[in-house]
Amino acid sequence: MLFMAAGFVIWASDSDADDPIPPAPAAAPLLMAPQKPPTPPAAPEKSREEKRFARYDDNEDGIITRAEMMGSRRGSWERLDANGDNRLDFEEWAITTSEKFAKADADRSCTLNAAEFLTTRRKSKPKPKCEC
Structure with missing residues (x-):
């Protein structure tokens, strides 16, 4: 019986500590100054040659193949090759x-x-x- 009474006392004291409702947050001031979003870091400007390289590098692997280099000429060639035999x-x-x-x-x-x-x-x- 003594053990039951001790268990009840321990149980009753733990239930006060485990309050299911947290305390209310402190009231925020009603007039807050609007916050500016942080400015993103500036990306470095690409040089003229870097832009030209990027135009040819179709698959963006950092290497220009012969096919990528010649690709810009394909449309002009096809317009001139009227019969489509790949010979001009x-x-x-x-x-x-x-x-x-x-x-x-x-x-x-x-x-x-x-x-x-x-x-x-x-x-x-x-x-x-x-x-x-």
């Missing part, structure tokens, strides 16, 4: 130039004067305006 003969190469000449020869004289020749110049893309 004179007619296929000259057709673009011949069409350009015929389009520029406005008076159909089979010659180009200075004004007509000026129309054969490659059109450059306009540079975007800086809105700094």
Whole structure:
């Protein structure tokens, strides 16, 4: 019986220590100054050559293969290779130039004067305006 009474006393004292409801947090001030988010670290600016290297390195492995280097020329080649035989003969190469000449020869004289020749110049893309 003595052991039962001691067990009851120990049990009753432990139940007070294990309070299931934690104390309420301290009240925060109502007017807090807005917090600025931390600024991320600045990434280093890539050099012109690093950007050029990245354009050729398609799989981003840090190495440029011959296929990656020649890949930028593939589209131009395919446009000129009209019959798709992977060979560029004179007619296929000259057709673009011949069409350009015929389009520029406005008076159909089979010659180009200075004004007509000026129309054969490659059109450059306009540079975007800086809105700094």
